[in-house]
Amino acid sequence: MLSHHDRSELEKIERWFEASDPELVAALREGRPARGRGLVTVLLVSLDVAAIALLVAGLATTSPALTLCALLAAAGGVTGHLVRRHHRL
Structure with a gap:
């Protein structure tokens, strides 16, 4: 008591x-x-890794389509990180 x-x-x-x-x-x-943020973190990091892999593949094969996909994935990743940071503050 x-x-x-x-x-x-x-x-x-x-x-x-x-x-x-x-x-x-x-x-x-x-x-x-x-809310758990583990899933969001895993998805954002996976998107970052995919963007890097697509960029490397696009530059290695000189494929504009892969490079464009890499830029779109990178833009999505940046947007996701910024939104997550904004909601965390």
Whole structure:
């Protein structure tokens, strides 16, 4: 059991959280688990690797189609990383 002083300190902390970060309080009250970012990380890194592989293959074979695919994959990867970073902040 907590002492009266400890309970009042915890209530002060709770009020501070409610005032400073209502989204966190709502998430904690609803019990929503944090979204896993592991899958997103794996997909973005896979896209990066695919873009590099396509670029190397396109340059080695002088294929404009492979080079274009590499540029599109790289653009998608950059966009994905930027969106992920924006939502993380």
